[in-house]
Amino acid sequence: MNACLRNEIRRCRPLLGTFVEVAVKHDESDQAHTAINAAFVAVERVHNLMSFHDPQSEISRLNSLATHRKISVSFETYHVLKCAKELYERTQGIFDITVASELVDNDLLPKHTFFKKEKDYYGRTNDIELLPENFVRFLRPLKIDLGGIAKGFAVDQAIDALQVNGIADGFVNAGGDIRSFGEEEYPICVRHPKTPEKLLPLVSLKNSAFATSANSYQHRLGRIGCVHIDGRTRKFLPRPFSVSVRAQSCLMADALTKVVFALGEESASLLTEFDACAFIVWPDNKIMYFEGSGWNEK
């Protein structure tokens, strides 16, 4: 396990509300640090554009102003919204970035002052209109939160930044959303869904992306902190298992974990459609994995 990780620089910064790790193999450390700096800048940019918490972000701007009015956004935000819309369509509404409304109502996201208390934010992702030249408009009142894909997208952007800066082997981990490129294989562990200090080695990652979703641990309170909502039913999903998905881009891996979280093993056809692999880790250590043909117990 250790052999593949020699001669690397690994750095970590607090970003996206979590810890973002960037590792590169290098021959020349100055170049490596320059590339890593560029990767962090890329993540920081996504953080600044797409944070729901930050009232100055583009997402907050859309949430406060875009109903019935077109707002200009960055190429990046436009791209992520485009992906979100496509995912919404192809998952029949399971993946829906407008569940922000329910998350705010349940104090899982901040109640910004620009949200109207009495207003019903009933719009769905298909009510987001993407207009030419990166303009966006909401056709119905809605709140969007890119928490389900922005972290994955940030990882993809960081990977691009490393490659642009001449790195041949690199790895980015943003709080569990991971992607690697190059010849290196990176062994990945997932946290046990009930006992997070226990790690389960799950895959060896080479030139692909991997993301995990689970409900948060609140041992002290003796319950699971639920953060996942099915876009169709608008109901919370108090699943006891964790879901990991492996795909070519981290945005896709990140987004598909939410879909598998909602559908469980019924997600098979969607996973096939997206060319993705998935793991479901149960608290009793049963691990189910899906790889192309069907679900098997590992």
Place this chain on the structure above:
Amino acid sequence: MSILKKFKAFPFHLVSVPGIVMIVATPGFATVYLTIEQAQQVIFPGQNLTPIEGTLKQKIWRTEDGGFFILDKVIGKHELITYALGINPDGSIRQIEIMDYREAYGYEIRQKRWRRQFVGKTATASLNLNEDIVNISGATLSCRHVTEGVKGIMNLYERMLKK
């Protein structure tokens, strides 16, 4: 073409032998990212830093042009984090770098209970998670403690370091 259709098939590797679930009890793992010297070079490349003597829990260095490099530790529920904060001469935050991250969960008690749980089922992994770097995927860990630590240092800066 659909933007989501460009993803191709990829090889699939499982770490463990099929049929055997490997579970690794981690008596607290650690990742070291940067030494003090490396963090200083990363945040203030090419600058000379002079340590400032004091009784604070943070260690402080001053750059030639009036910036500061501050070393601090924060303790979360399960983690101990050492980080470095660079402050520009104008008092703005220049950079934050995590220097090491250690996770510990009172393992002596739990490890026993944990192991008992898997007698006959667990194949002891060949991985040594104490020595090797661990890449972890899982429910997102919050960096709140570091953010609060940085706020504390910026207060300290206003009160004691700023001219």
